[in-house]
Amino acid sequence: APPPPPQGGGGRPVPPGDPTPSQQDAGGLGVRVTTRDIVLGPGYWNARSTTTTLRVTVANTGTLAGRVHLAYTLPAGVTDAGTPGCAAVGGGNWQCGEWAAAPGAKFTSLIRVRVDGGAWRKMPLNGSVRVTASGAGTATAADNEGFAVLFPPGPPVSGISLDADEVAFDISGGPAELGVRLSNTGRVDATGRVEVVLPDGVSLLSTPGCEVVSPTRTRCDAGTVAAGRTVTLRLPVAATPQAQREAPLAGAVIAQLDPRSGRTRQMQMSFRITAAVALATPPAATPVPTGSQGVIAAGGQTSDGGAMTSAQRIAVTLIVISGLLVVLALVLATSSLRRRMSGPVPDPSANPASD
CATH class of the missing domain: 2.60.40.1510 (ntegrin, alpha v. Chain A, domain 3)
Structure with a gap:
């Protein structure tokens, strides 16, 4: 089952700011928010106000668990209708409590809103939702997405x-x-x-x-x-x-x-x-080259500017020793062959012959 919607208590205010793209892999943190529009039906024209929901989906796209904070901004003529765990912080902004989200966790929350019967006079109306994920360190990841309030003709x-x-x-x-x-x-x-x-x-x-x-x-x-x-x-x-x-x-x-x-x-x-x-x-991370592109050599580099590691030095030493042994074997073989070729030639008369 998905984690429960955000509940109140303990959250520090995170007022919505300018939308920014998802900051994936920020120290292992990542978060993504998607919203749906507030769509009003023909019945809006017969009511003093209409209560509906803003659907928000939040996903932890990182590799680490994080504390997720949610905040949203509602346009003029639209107010919160009593969403549990969320409170007004002024300027049309609302802020909800924080909650823990494991890597890959995804859940949907419904924010109750009330659209005033005269809000149509102010159209077009737009709002935004912002989520921020924080971990044990100072790194954070944030995402922001807007939504539209759509009125019928x-x-x-x-x-x-x-x-x-x-x-x-x-x-x-x-x-x-x-x-x-x-x-x-x-x-x-x-x-x-x-x-x-x-x-x-x-x-x-x-x-x-x-x-x-x-x-x-x-x-x-x-x-x-x-x-x-x-x-x-x-x-x-x-x-x-x-x-x-x-x-x-x-x-x-x-x-x-x-x-x-x-x-x-x-x-x-x-x-x-x-x-x-x-x-x-x-992208969440820098692509890793395949083996044919030299992944071993790339993986062996360190922060010292590309110096060889101990494993690389041992490999080079073994290669040098093997080469010296091969050269020594060739020298010995060549000396033995020269001694055999410079020795006395056998007397042909010493061989037995049949009369």
């Missing part, structure tokens, strides 16, 4: 429909695409407009028909949307390396339809932003 209103795709940056870190579909479900043609709100470090690239309203907000014209028709916008999005490391993040789309007659209709929703670089971690 709304508030519900007749005559308009909105949908937005997830933005996914590949390992190259180059621009990605945001797809937005705005539908006119009314009976009258309307002029469409879309505003895209992005987190810090993520921006919409220059696109015809779009204008920058603020550093995080861009407005795009969707033209005339006929009754019963859908307009699709494909918008290029870029992100800084730091923003990609903080992923997953959330963005928001605010759509508006202004019909020729009748009142203006508006709807908004949030979408997810992911990046492949956020999942990449440094």
Whole structure:
């Protein structure tokens, strides 16, 4: 069975900081955290607040047991709903107690959160979870991963429909695409407009028909949307390396339809932003060369700058002695052969002969 979720008591505050990649093999310590987004259903629009869970999975990826500390940051409009063993430390930060984790240990904890009924007005909303592993010495390993608070399209209103795709940056870190579909479900043609709100470090690239309203907000014209028709916008999005490391993040789309007659209709929703670089971690250890690459010689080197070890010196001495013995044997054999060749030649008449 997996270890129990973190319990309170004894933990020193570890406020969440800037996300950093996993520090694998830091003195034998290693830790990894993965999170799931807070996804709200259509029922959110009918409640004063919604209580749900943030799923967090922690794994000890090192070779040593460690004391694991967990902390998390919740965005505005989202608060902790009473997670056992966790307490507020100010500034939207919560800190949980510490617990022991053996090498390879992995467990999942559910953090109870409450999303206010008016939090949608502040979208996009993002948070983060940070874990730190410490051992007997001073070495530590840490990992940080963000999460998004995803709102459904709304508030519900007749005559308009909105949908937005997830933005996914590949390992190259180059621009990605945001797809937005705005539908006119009314009976009258309307002029469409879309505003895209992005987190810090993520921006919409220059696109015809779009204008920058603020550093995080861009407005795009969707033209005339006929009754019963859908307009699709494909918008290029870029992100800084730091923003990609903080992923997953959330963005928001605010759509508006202004019909020729009748009142203006508006709807908004949030979408997810992911990046492949956020999942990449440094190797746990330096690769060891194979035998064909000289692993014995590499393993015999010490910190004295490459001097031979005692075993190597003995091997060299034996090789030298063997070579001297071979040379001595050759000398003796050559001397014996020369003595035999320089001796008196036998008299042929001394051999008996038959008449």
